[in-house]
Amino acid sequence: MLMQNRVVMLVDFDYFFAQCEELRNANLKDKPVVIGVYSGRTEESGAVSTSNYIARKYGVKSGMPLFMAKRKLKGTEAVFLPVDHAYYDQISNRIMQILRGYATSLEQVSVDEAYLDVTEQVQGSFEKTKDYAQKIKAEVKSRVGISFSVGVGPNKLVAKVACDSQKPDGLTVVKPEEAKGFLAPLPVDRLLGVGKKTSAKMEALGIKKIGDLASYDVQKLTAVWGKILGVYFHNAANAVDDEPVQEQGEAESISRIGTLKQDSHDLAFVLQKTDELTEDVAKDVAERSVSFKQVAIYVVLTDLSSKSRSLTLEQPARDKETIKRYVKELLNRFLSETQVEVRRVGVKVSDFSREEPHQRQLTGFFQTSCDQ
Ligand code: DCP
Ligand code: CA
Ligand code: CA
Numbered sequence: 333m334l335m336q337n338r339v340v341m342l343v344d345f346d347y348f349f350a351q352c353e354e355l356r357n358a359n360l361k362d363k364p365v366v367i368g369v370y371s372g373r374t375e376e377s378g379a380v381s382t383s384n385y386i387a388r389k390y391g392v393k394s395g396m397p398l399f400m401a402k403r404k405l406k407g408t409e410a411v412f413l414p415v416d417h418a419y420y421d422q423i424s425n426r427i428m429q430i431l432r433g434y435a436t437s438l439e440q441v442s443v444d445e446a447y448l449d450v451t452e453q454v455q456g457s458f459e460k461t462k463d464y465a466q467k468i469k470a471e472v473k474s475r476v477g478i479s480f481s482v483g484v485g486p487n488k489l490v491a492k493v494a495c496d497s498q499k500p501d502g503l504t505v506v507k508p509e510e511a512k513g514f515l516a517p518l519p520v521d522r523l524l525g526v527g528k529k530t531s532a533k534m535e536a537l538g539i540k541k542i543g544d545l546a547s548y549d550v551q552k553l554t555a556v557w558g559k560i561l562g563v564y565f566h567n568a569a570n571a572v573d574d575e576p577v578q579e580q581g582e583a584e585s586i587s588r589i590g591t592l593k594q595d596s597h598d599l600a601f602v603l604q605k606t607d608e609l610t611e612d613v614a615k616d617v618a619e620r621s622v623s624f625k626q627v628a629i630y631v632v633l634t635d636l637s638s639k640s641r642s643l644t645l646e647q648p649a650r651d652k653e654t655i656k657r658y659v660k661e662l663l664n665r666f667l668s669e670t671q672v673e674v675r676r677v678g679v680k681v682s683d684f685s686r687e688e689p690h691q692r693q694l695t696g697f698f699q700t701s702c703d704q
Contacts, residue, residue, distance in 0.1 A: 337451070337456050337486065337508060338449065338451050338456075338486055338487060339449070339450050339451045339454050339456060339457075339458060339461055339484065339486070340447060340448070340449055340450075340451075340484070340485055340486065340487055340488055340490075340491045340577060341435070341447065341448040341449075341450050341461070341465065341482055341483070341484050341491055342445065342446075342447050342448075342482065342483045342484075342488070342491040342492050342494070342495040343431060343445065343446050343447075343448065343468075343480050343481075343482055343495075344444060344445045344480060344481050344482075344483075344495050344496075344499070345424075345427065345444035345445070345478055345479075345480040346478075346479045346480055346481060346499060346500035346501060347382055347383065347384050347385060347388075347500060348382065348420065348424075348443065348444040348478075349367040349381055349382045349415060349420055350365045350366070350367050350382050350383055350384040350387075351384070351478055351479070352416075352419060352420050352423050352478070353365060353367065353413055353416075354384065355423070355477050355478065356419075360384075360411055362386070363386065363408070363409045363410060363411055364383065364384065364386045364387035364389075364390060364392070364405050364408050364409070364410040364411070365383060365384040365386070365387060365410070365411050365413065366380055366383045366387050366392055366398075366401050366405070366410060366411070366412045366413070367380070367381040367382050367383065367413055367414070367415055368380055368381060368398045368401075368412055368413070368414060368415070369381050369414075369415055370398075370414055376398060376399050376402075377397075377398070377399075378397070378398045379395055379396065379397055379398060380392060380393065380394055380395060380396045380397075380398060380401050381394065381415050382394050383401070385500060387401070387405060387410065390404045390405050390408070391404045392404055392405065398412070418587065418588070418589045418678070420443060421443065421587075422588070423476060423478060424443045424444060425586070425616065426475075426476050427472055427476055427478060427480075428440055428446060429619060429620070430468075430471060430472055430475060430476070431446055431448060431468065431472075434448065434450065434453065434464075434468050435448035435449055435450050435453065435577075436449050436450070436451065436452050436453070437449045437576075437577045437578065437579050438577070438579060439577045439578050439579060439580060440580060444480075447488050447491065447577045448577065449576075449577035450464065458484070458505060458507045458508075461484045461505055462503065462505055465482045465484065465503050465505075466503070468482075469482070469501075469503070479500060479501045480501075481495050481498060481499045481500060481501060481502035481503070481504075482495060482502065482503045482504070483495025483496070483497070483502075483504050483506070484503075484504070484505040484506065485505075485506045485508075485511060485571075486506075486507075486508040486511055486571070487571070487572075487573035487574070487575070488573055488575050488577065489523070489524065489568055489571065489573035489575075490506050490511045490514070490515070490571055490573070491506075492524065493514075493515060493518065493522055493523070494506045494514070496522065511571035512546065512570060512571045514571075515542040515543070515546070515569065515571055516541060516542055516543030516546065517541055517542075517543060518541065518542050519531070519540065519541060519542070520534050520539060520540065520541065520542055520544075520545055520569075522542065523542060523545075523565075523568050523569065524568070525561075525564065525565075525568070526565070530557075533556070537552075537556075542569050543569075545565060545566075545568075545569035546566075546569035546570045548566075548569075550562065550563065550566040553565055553566055584682055584684075585680050585681065585682035586613050586616045586617055586620070586624075586680070586681055586682075587613065587630070587678055587679060587680035587681075588609040588610075588612045588613050588678060588679055588680075589609070589630060589676060589677070589678030589679075590605055590608070590609055590676065590677065590678070591675065591676045592605055592674060592675060592676065592677065595634050595673040595674065595675050596673055596674055597667060597671070597672075597673045597674065599660075599663060599664055599667055602663055602667070602674055602677055603659075603660060603663065605677055606629070606656075606659050606660075606663065606677055606679050607656060609677070609678065609679045610652060610655045610656050610659060610679050611652065613655060613679050613680075613681060614651070614652035614655060617650055617681060618650070621650075621686070622650070622684040622685065622686060623648035623649060623650045623684065623685050623686070624645075624648065624649060624650065624681035624682060624683055624684055625644055625645050625647075625648050625649075625682075625683040625684075625685070626642055626643070626644050626645070626681065626682045626683040627642065627643060627645070627654070627655055627658040627659060627662070627679075627680070627681055628640055628641065628642035628643075628662070628679075628680040628681070628682070629641050629642075629659055629662045629663055629666065629677065629678065629679060629680075630677065630678030630679075630680060631663075631666060631674055631676070631677055631678070632674070632675050632676035632677070633670070633672040633673065633674060633675060634672055634673045634674075634675050635672055636675075637672075639666070640678075640680075641662045641665065641666050642662070642680075643658060643661075643662060644683070645658070648685050655679065655681060659679055663677075
């Protein structure tokens with residue numbers, strides 16, 4: 333089979349966790365913002381998850397201890413915030429959903445990264461990809477408010493390196509005939525799978541740049557790293573990568589979590605909040621056109637302990653009322669087991685399938701009959 337010229341895009345959201353925080357609090361935008369993972373041992377202990385580009389100018393980096401980031405930002409108006417994964421997942425899902433509409437296949441590789449195969453959409457033309465990428469950027473910016481960087485190439489490997497070469501809000505297009513030349517001057521560790529150890533070993537062999545690796549004898553590479561890895565390095569350096577953009581299965585769950593206006597042990601009061609959350613969960617379910625078989629609640633109590641309860645339905649469902657009914661049942665049971673008040677509460681559906689729920693055909697039947 334003749335391999336058609338592919339057009340592959342990598343989308344990587346800019347300073348993602350920090351940008352999400354800026355989105356819900358515009359006051360942060362002109363200040364250094366650091367998102368921290370607090371280990372909980374002392375108030376200060378923990379590491380930097382990410383930071384906005386203002387904080388990066390002061391030398392703040394992901395993985396750095398928080399006390400060090402604080403030291404670097406001393407005297408500034410820096411804001412430190414704890415990670416809020418549920419919120420970032422929510423934003424990520426919304427963007428991924430939009431991106432899906434622009435590609436034949438989408439492969440999500442992390443919360444803030446996805447490969448898109450857009451060959452058909454741009455008719456295999458790299459000339460058209462710049463406008464196409466701009467259009468996607470503009471739509472995500474206006475609908476969600478998040479900016480991202482894009483790399484376009486003839487395969488995933490080149491798209492990834494292209495994306496990394498210009499951030500934030502970058503757009504880098506590398507045509508097939510430019511790919512080898514684009515990679516050649518870059519250090520070998522820019523290739524996926526070449527870490528510190530490997531690059532040190534390569535340097536000892538006189539291989540520093542990707543170009544050095546591309547022209548290095550492949551037999552010698554396999555002698556050192558074995559056949560699979562040796563051939564991979566050789567191909568990668570030569571911009572050869574046939575890995576398809578592969579849809580992963582459905583995301584495991586859709587959830588929302590929120591804080592009650594006041595701590596409470598009252599079922600009706602807590603239900604007001606979960607009903608509100610269920611509205612959003614149900615919207616996502618409808619948008620993704622999936623059915624779920626599991627409904628769960630997540631509860632954070634005033635003593636900060638957290639609990640979850642779930643139940644499995646006999647038939648897959650996709651409607652809001654089903655979620656509300658089972659959330660009520662789960663909450664009712666839960667509240668009767670504890671005296672402690674609830675502080676935060678979450679709703680989650682999971683165990684997805686795409687099959688139409690049994691009832692829908694019936695409901696559809698009744699609706700059409702009534703309309704007539
Ligand atoms: N992350 C983390 N710890 C790390 C690296 C990343 O918790 N050591 C999290 C926070 C990031 C998110 O993953 O927001 C995505 O990671 P990226 O490496 O893509 O970094 P950013 O999106 O923050 O910044 P960039 O603009 O460089 O992509
Ligand atoms: Ca990113
Ligand atoms: Ca990333």
